[in-house]
Amino acid sequence: MPVFYQQDINETTRLGIWKIEEDEAFFKVLVPLHREVTHPHKRLQHLAGRFLLRYLFADFPLHQVQIADTRKPFLPGEAYHFSISHCGDYAAAIVSRDHRVGIDIEIPADKVGRIRHKFISAEEEEVIRPVTSQELTQIWSAKEAVFKWHGDGEVDFRKHIQLKSYDAGKQLFHCFFAKRSTLINVQLRPFEGLCLSYVYTSAFW
Numbered sequence: 516m517p518v519f520y521q522q523d524i525n526e527t528t529r530l531g532i533w534k535i536e537e538d539e540a541f542f543k544v545l546v547p548l549h550r551e552v553t554h555p556h557k558r559l560q561h562l563a564g565r566f567l568l569r570y571l572f573a574d575f576p577l578h579q580v581q582i583a584d585t586r587k588p589f590l591p592g593e594a595y596h597f598s599i600s601h602c603g604d605y606a607a608a609i610v611s612r613d614h615r616v617g618i619d620i621e622i623p624a625d626k627v628g629r630i631r632h633k634f635i636s637a638e639e640e641e642v643i644r645p646v647t648s649q650e651l652t653q654i655w656s657a658k659e660a661v662f663k664w665h666g667d668g669e670v671d672f673r674k675h676i677q678l679k680s681y682d683a684g685k686q687l688f689h690c691f692f693a694k695r696s697t698l699i700n701v702q703l704r705p706f707e708g709l710c711l712s713y714v715y716t717s718a719f720w
């Protein structure tokens with residue numbers, strides 16, 4: 516079954532993860548390629564991500580997608596807000612009619628521990644106390660989701676994305692996004708061998 520996970524977050528916002536088991540031809544029936552993707556597996560991931568947008572909302576106008584200078588894909592007029600991520604054989608997307616969104620999936624790996632000083636502040640080390648690769652990867656993934664939700668680039672992961680605490684069930688991070696002086700929640704879903712993080716807010720600017 517290609518749909519690995521699906522969630523209707525609220526009446527206007529949906530999220531999905533696709534386990535890629537198909538070849539390019541399957542996705543290309545629905546998905547126009549907007550840019551050259553040379554590497555075959557990256558091209559497959561790219562196509563699967565776009566396919567998910569249409570899977571989540573059947574009227575998603577894929578042919579209208581444009582790419583900003585920051586490389587963020589968007590729809591002129593913003594009939595939908597959306598965000599895409601891919602990793603290994605998985606693609607994930609979140610789509611909303613009216614919420615600003617960001618998503619990231621990552622496969623936990625030991626190497627993230629070697630660069631923890633680049634994206635985790637001393638304060639976060641103190642309050643969150645990440646130990647395992649899963650926990651470290653979840654933090655990285657959460658910050659990537661915030662980066663995509665923001666969408667304008669130029670984010671310092673240590674300085675601007677400040678994770679304050681987990682909630683009791685470790686299902687979300689309370690986060691202060693210093694670039695906008697705003698508090699947001701980053702939702703977390705750890706699967707076997709996969710970390711999912713996403714953000715949705717009704718705030719626009």
Ligand SMILES: CC(C)(COP(=O)(O)OP(=O)(O)OC[C@H]1O[C@@H](n2cnc3c(N)ncnc32)[C@H](O)[C@@H]1OP(=O)(O)O)[C@@H](O)C(=O)NCCC(=O)NCCS
Nearest residue numbers: 561564585586587588599600601619633634663666668672
């Ligand atoms: C752009 C970035 C977020 C992509 O993340 P990634 O883990 O490499 O790749 P993912 O598969 O999760 O996401 C790729 C998707 O993100 C989306 N994307 C790309 N740039 C984006 C941006 N500026 N804003 C929002 N979304 C963006 C695209 O949809 C892309 O997929 P597509 O090209 O197939 O449509 C990442 O490369 C990046 O630049 N991160 C910031 C790094 C950083 O500043 N680190 C500092 C701390 S060490």
